[in-house]
Amino acid sequence: xxxxxxxxxxxxxxxxxxxxxxxxxxxxxxxxxxxxxxxxxxxxxxxxxxxxxxxxxxxxxxxxxxxxxxxxxxxxxxxxxxxxxxxxxxxxxxxxxxxxxxxxxxxxxxxxxxxxxxxxxxxxxxxxxxxxxxxxxxx
Numbered sequence: 039x040x041x042x043x044x045x046x047x048x049x050x051x052x053x054x055x056x057x058x059x060x061x062x063x064x065x066x067x068x069x070x071x072x073x074x075x076x077x078x079x080x081x082x083x084x085x086x087x088x089x090x091x092x093x094x095x096x097x098x099x100x101x102x103x104x105x106x107x108x109x110x111x112x113x114x115x116x117x118x119x120x121x122x123x124x125x126x127x128x129x130x131x132x133x134x135x136x137x138x139x140x141x142x143x144x145x146x147x148x149x150x151x152x153x154x155x156x157x158x159x160x161x162x163x164x165x166x167x168x169x170x171x172x173x174x175x176x177x
Contacts, residue, residue: 097139111130128140137167138165139169142156
């Protein structure tokens with residue numbers, strides 16, 4: 039008695055739909071549980087110098103940005119907060135100096151726009167070296 043004679047021989051097959059469903063669920067789970075961290079920082083290449091070169095330092099232009107938005111260039115208060123007025127003051131302070139460094143001393147409560155205005159004015163004056171002054175936190 040052979041009951042299989044009437045039936046066609048069926049090929050075994052793998053059903054891919056359940057496997058795709060499981061993979062999509064795993065993918066969604068991984069996407070939801072992954073924490074995306076954004077690291078921000080400044081990449082700085084510090085210059086090297088010999089002891090003889092330390093005696094010759096670049097000119098510094100100190101720019102103070104107060105919390106009220108007042109701006110001082112080398113201890114001289116500017117009457118205007120306009121970018122062009124800041125640029126002119128930076129050019130006067132730079133004079134014929136050899137690549138002066140603009141040091142921005144901004145109050146912690148100064149507006150972001152005031153600092154950006156100083157940076158834009160320095161760029162307009164052709165001063166490419168800008169540094170920010172900070173102080174150590176008191177514990």
